[in-house]
Amino acid sequence: MKIKKILITGGAGYIGSILVSDLVQKGYFVTVIDNLKFEKNSLSHLLGFKNFKFIKADVRNKNILINELKGKDLIIPLAGLVGAPLCKKFPRMATEINYNNIKFILSKIKKSQKVIYPNTNSGYGVGKKNSYCDEKSTLNPISLYGKTKVQAEKIILNHKNSIVFRLATVFGYSYRMRTDLLVNFLVREAVLKNKLEIFEPHFRRNYIHVKDISNAFLFSIINFQKMKGNIYNLGLSNANLTKIELAKSIKKIIKNIKINIKRNKADPDKRDYFVSNKKIEKIGFRTKVSLNEGIKELYKVFKINNFNQNKNNY
Numbered sequence: 591m592k593i594k595k596i597l598i599t600g601g602a603g604y605i606g607s608i609l610v611s612d613l614v615q616k617g618y619f620v621t622v623i624d625n626l627k628f629e630k631n632s633l634s635h636l637l638g639f640k641n642f643k644f645i646k647a648d649v650r651n652k653n654i655l656i657n658e659l660k661g662k663d664l665i666i667p668l669a670g671l672v673g674a675p676l677c678k679k680f681p682r683m684a685t686e687i688n689y690n691n692i693k694f695i696l697s698k699i700k701k702s703q704k705v706i707y708p709n710t711n712s713g714y715g716v717g718k719k720n721s722y723c724d725e726k727s728t729l730n731p732i733s734l735y736g737k738t739k740v741q742a743e744k745i746i747l748n749h750k751n752s753i754v755f756r757l758a759t760v761f762g763y764s765y766r767m768r769t770d771l772l773v774n775f776l777v778r779e780a781v782l783k784n785k786l787e788i789f790e791p792h793f794r795r796n797y798i799h800v801k802d803i804s805n806a807f808l809f810s811i812i813n814f815q816k817m818k819g820n821i822y823n824l825g826l827s828n829a830n831l832t833k834i835e836l837a838k839s840i841k842k843i844i845k846n847i848k849i850n851i852k853r854n855k856a857d858p859d860k861r862d863y864f865v866s867n868k869k870i871e872k873i874g875f876r877t878k879v880s881l882n883e884g885i886k887e888l889y890k891v892f893k894i895n896n897f898n899q900n901k902n903n904y
């Protein structure tokens with residue numbers, strides 16, 4: 591059955607606002623449930639479209655959720671407390687939204703309803719220097735954020751009609767801007783302070799532009815039958831970079847900045863891994879936005895608006 595009607599929870603967020611815009615413009619009927627904790631206007635440009643419906647509500651409101659799950663061909667549960675600091679601050683809510691809510695959705699949908707779920711790849715290779723990770727590598731999350739996401743991934747995969755993405759660190763401009771993500775954070779620092787302070791410079795990570803996340807969701811909607819029941823890493827294969835390599839890539843574009851390496855400071859985020867994205871590439875998915883293009887875009891964005899008011903708080 592062709593996918594037409596889609597429910598997206600958390601659709602007003604960093605990833606959601608780009609993805610929802612693309613889906614609505616492609617003619618899908620999209621319903622979003624979001625409590626608008628961060629950016630109030632990230633979907634306002636869509637309110638005039640007949641194939642878009644917005645519900646300002648908490649996903650933990652079971653009556654609303656049950657009602658909106660009915661008749662949807664596909665559910666994309668993006669709502670979450672995102673990132674380790676936020677989950678540490680609100681542990682109960684993190685479990686309620688990131689795990690219990692997913693469990694509830696799965697208990698209410700029919701076998702025929704499809705699910706696409708975004709996990710983080712942040713648990714790969716933690717504590718293992720320069721490890722090489724593919725989808726068979728186990729996730730070993732340390733933070734509550736990572737743990738709730740991995741628990742949710744496991745139950746999602748029990749629903750046969752599902753696809754899981756394990757996302758690299760996302761970068762790029764979105765209608766709901768996040769300045770805490772590493773590339774976005776460093777480009778903003780470069781613009782505001784003309785310098786980058788890098789600690790643990792040899793920690794390696796994988797990156798991907800937010801537009802390519804949306805492209806991958808669109809690709810998986812079209813190729814759902816071929817892809818279902820599987821996990822796919824999602825990142826730029828030519829952007830498995832150490833932090834110092836990332837800083838140097840930024841300096842190539844914002845030339846007047848200084849890079850200072852802080853030898854005596856530890857990064858609480860122990861990610862250090864090389865991620866293979868071959869599985870999704872093998873079935874034909876190609877990313878479109880390079881890291882350099884993303885840095886150039888972010889440079890222009892932060893010169894106009896430094897997002898000082900942008901607090902990733904709940």
Ligand SMILES: NC(=O)c1ccc[n+]([C@@H]2O[C@H](COP(=O)([O-])OP(=O)(O)OC[C@H]3O[C@@H](n4cnc5c(N)ncnc54)[C@H](O)[C@@H]3O)[C@@H](O)[C@H]2O)c1
Nearest residue numbers: 600602603604605624625627648649669670709710757760
């Ligand atoms: N951005 C990344 O690098 C990344 C990487 C891996 C996985 N993910 C996953 O992708 C999803 C979206 O992440 P994002 O970066 O867009 O984060 P985000 O914080 O920008 O978006 C989350 C959205 O969920 C909404 N929300 C939160 N709690 C809610 C609730 N109780 N009821 C209704 N709405 C609620 C927020 O208002 C927000 O619009 C999350 O599930 C996250 O774990 C993101």
